[in-house]
Amino acid sequence: MTRDxxxxxxxARKDALAELRGRVATGTTLFFGAIVLLLxxxxxxxxxxxxxxxxxxxxxxxxxxxxxxxxxRLHEAETEDGALEQLALYPVSRHALYAGxxxxxxxxxxxxxxVLLPIVALLYRVDVLAAxxxxxxxxxxxxxxxxAVVTCYAALTVRMRSRELLLPLLVLPVVAPLLLAAVKAxxxxxxxxxxxxLGAWLALLAAFAALMLIxxxxxxxxxxxx
Amino acid sequence: MTEVLxxxxxxxxxxxxxAATAYALFGVPADLNQGDxxxxxxxxxxxxxxxxLSFGVTALGGIGxxxxxxxxFDWLALxxxxxxxxxxxxxxxxxxxxxxxxxxxxxxxxDPRILSTTILLALYIGYLLLRRLTDDPVRRANRxxxxxxxxxxxxxxxxxxxxxxxxxxQGPTIGSPERVLDPxxxxxxxxxxxxxxxxxxxxxxxxxxxxxxxxxxxxxxDEAARRGxxxxxxxxAEGGVPRVVTE
Amino acid sequence: xxxxxxIVAAYAVIVGGLGAYVVLLWRRLARxxxxxxxxxxxxxxxxxxx
Numbered sequence: 001m002t003r004d005x006x007x008x009x010x011x012a013r014k015d016a017l018a019e020l021r022g023r024v025a026t027g028t029t030l031f032f033g034a035i036v037l038l039l040x041x042x043x044x045x046x047x048x049x050x051x052x053x054x055x056x057x058x059x060x061x062x063x064x065x066x067x068x069x070x071x072x073r074l075h076e077a078e079t080e081d082g083a084l085e086q087l088a089l090y091p092v093s094r095h096a097l098y099a100g101x102x103x104x105x106x107x108x109x110x111x112x113x114x115v116l117l118p119i120v121a122l123l124y125r126v127d128v129l130a131a132x133x134x135x136x137x138x139x140x141x142x143x144x145x146x147x148a149v150v151t152c153y154a155a156l157t158v159r160m161r162s163r164e165l166l167l168p169l170l171v172l173p174v175v176a177p178l179l180l181a182a183v184k185a186x187x188x189x190x191x192x193x194x195x196x197x198l199g200a201w202l203a204l205l206a207a208f209a210a211l212m213l214i215x216x217x218x219x220x221x222x223x224x225x226x
Numbered sequence: 227m228t229e230v231l232x233x234x235x236x237x238x239x240x241x242x243x244x245a246a247t248a249y250a251l252f253g254v255p256a257d258l259n260q261g262d263x264x265x266x267x268x269x270x271x272x273x274x275x276x277x278x279l280s281f282g283v284t285a286l287g288g289i290g291x292x293x294x295x296x297x298x299f300d301w302l303a304l305x306x307x308x309x310x311x312x313x314x315x316x317x318x319x320x321x322x323x324x325x326x327x328x329x330x331x332x333x334x335x336x337d338p339r340i341l342s343t344t345i346l347l348a349l350y351i352g353y354l355l356l357r358r359l360t361d362d363p364v365r366r367a368n369r370x371x372x373x374x375x376x377x378x379x380x381x382x383x384x385x386x387x388x389x390x391x392x393x394x395x396q397g398p399t400i401g402s403p404e405r406v407l408d409p410x411x412x413x414x415x416x417x418x419x420x421x422x423x424x425x426x427x428x429x430x431x432x433x434x435x436x437x438x439x440x441x442x443x444x445x446x447x448d449e450a451a452r453r454g455x456x457x458x459x460x461x462x463a464e465g466g467v468p469r470v471v472t473e
Numbered sequence: 474x475x476x477x478x479x480i481v482a483a484y485a486v487i488v489g490g491l492g493a494y495v496v497l498l499w500r501r502l503a504r505x506x507x508x509x510x511x512x513x514x515x516x517x518x519x520x521x522x523x
Contacts, residue, residue, distance in 0.1 A: 149376070152372065152376065153373075153376075156356075156369050156372055156373070157356075160359055160360065161359075162359055166352075166355065166356060166359060169352050169355060170352045170356060170373060172348070173345050173348035173349045173352060173377075173380075174349065174376060174377065174380050176345045176348075176384060176387075177345075177380070177383045177384045177386070177387035177388075180387045180388065180391055181387055184390075184391065200390065201390075204383070204386065204387055204390070207383065208383055211379055211383065212376070212379070215375060215376050215379050216376075219292075219371070219372040219375060219376070222292055222368040222369075222371060222372050223368070223369065223372045225365055225368060225369075236495075243488070243491070247484065247488060251480075251484065261476060262476050262477065262480060263476035263479065263480065265480055266476075266479065266480055266483045266484075269483060269484060269487050269488075270483075273487065309494075312490065312494060315490075316486070316487045316490065319483065319486050319487065320483045320487060323479040323480070323482050323483035324479065324483070326479055327475070327476040327479050328476075429491060432495075433491075433494065433495065433498070436495075436498045436499075436502065437498060439502060440498060440501055440502045440505060443502065443506055443509055444505050446509055447505055447508045447509050447512055450509065450512035451512060454512065
């Protein structure tokens with residue numbers, strides 16, 4: 001068990017180092033998310049109030065789109081030089097491999113959210129400073145659930161020719177409830193939770209993350225094609 | 227023997243669907259509040275029930291494959307998904323046809339069930355696409371099982387999330403679909419619905435059996451094709467006369 | 474609003490769709506069985522699938 005944890009941490013650390021050294025294009029993903037946010041602004045017109053109202057939904061759409069690229073890349077990077085085959089050959093449990101990959105994906109999502117949230121605040125004139133704590137909770141739980149799903153599905157599609165097409169197609173309907181709950185939690189956080197519903201949405205996000213983490217851990221070895 | 231039983235099932239489904247549909251359209255009186263539009267519920271509810279039943283079969287087939295490593299479970303899962311997608315579409319279609327005269331719109335964003343059913347359709351269309359894009363039967367079964375299980379787990383969460391979502395909107399609730407299942411509704415309506423449920427379920431069972439048989443035959447065709455191309459490649463490698471392999 | 478066209482549309486698509494799917498299944502099954510006979514003519518005798 002302790003060994004599994006060590007393996008997972010080592011794997012996540014390796015991915016994080018690779019990202020930091022610029023082997024995997026984190027910057028590109030962040031830039032993509034920012035561009036998406038800018039274009040949403042263009043699409044909705046210059047009405048500041050409209051943008052403010054739509055900001056939570058647009059933020060999470062940008063996080064989902066950019067997150068698909070970011071977390072998907074983590075597996076794609078492994079296919080170069082047959083690293084994935086070597087990884088699968090290591091005598092470690094598949095649960096540990098999944099945990100490591102999901103942890104790396106989770107970290108990538110946190111970075112993504114941490115960068116895109118201030119951009120939303122600036123572009124759409126949303127006051128996020130007043131609600132930093134509930135927003136952070138939403139981001140953490142949402143990132144965990146998202147990373148849990150995408151890590152499993154990325155392993156599934158990574159060896160397929162049409163993976164760029166198939167991964168979003170498979171992931172987007174699955175994360176629909178996550179998107180809904182995260183947007184609702186963000187709206188509630190920004191408004192100061194007048195209806196007292198923030199807890200329920202956060203609980204839903206936590207339940208989604210827990211369920212998908214268990215499902216991912218159980219099925220990851222089949223997704224990897226052992 | 228199996229063939230005879232399957233045919234009996236097919237005939238039973240055909241007769242039951244024809245009789246129940248005729249009664250739902252012409253026999254049972256119109257609903258007092260909603261008039262004839264309520265007749266659409268008699269196909270809408272069975273379609274939704276069979277969609278869920280199909281996806282349950284797909285999830286169980288996936289679990290069975292991962293557990294027993296028997297491809298027959300995978301064929302069953304495929305049958306469930308394909309037929310489930312069809313019934314999910316039927317559910318949405320009947321819902322839209324009912325919503326237009328009763329609610330005034332085809333697609334009611336305030337109704338949570340429409341939203342979760344649409345997500346359901348997207349989930350399993352993805353499942354079928356994934357299957358199409360994989361050739362190796364074992365890999366296909368593995369991948370499909372993972373997606374089938376995750377999708378099934380996603381269904382209740384999606385349901386809850388949209389159910390809560392509506393809580394704030396407080397959309398129009400006049401003529402909600404479950405009226406027909408209300409115990410206070412006249413017995414004749416309930417009986418018609420039960421008859422339709424039974425009839426469509428028999429037809430569904432026939433479809434599942436036939437689709438499963440198709441998957442079984444196709445698996446043997448693919449296997450034969452693989453062996454054929456392997457033999458041709460071997461002959462070519464040994465310097466024999468290479469034979470043209472046609473697909 | 475007169476619901477009749479919507480009732481007809483709902484039943485026609487569902488009952489018609491079921492019928493079309495059954496016919497399609499039969500044809501796919503027949504074609505697959507023919508392909509199987511062609512691919513493996515004498516390897517194993519035709520048997521009852523299912």
